[in-house]
Amino acid sequence: MSIRIGNSCINCANLGANELCKVHGVKVSTSYTCDSFEMRAALKNDPNCVSCVRYETDSCANPQKAAPGMLCSQWAPQSAQA
Structure with a gap:
């Protein structure tokens, strides 16, 4: 199993204030990811x-x-x- 730093809610464009997902309307943490994940464009890898x-x-x-x-x-x- 591969672990990648970019595939979590913390690097998702849908993460809003107070760690609230703009798509699902729930509070998330850095260990979450989902099918609606969209990488933030400014993340440098x-x-x-x-x-x-x-x-x-x-x-x-x-x-x-x-x-x-x-x-x-x-x-x-x-x-x-x-």
């Missing part, structure tokens, strides 16, 4: 070592191999803004 919060830290899974432009299965964004 640049997954590589330089944009990883773990790059050059003790929590990096591959400190000897990590380099700009590389990607691994442990990538975590430094910031996700929409």
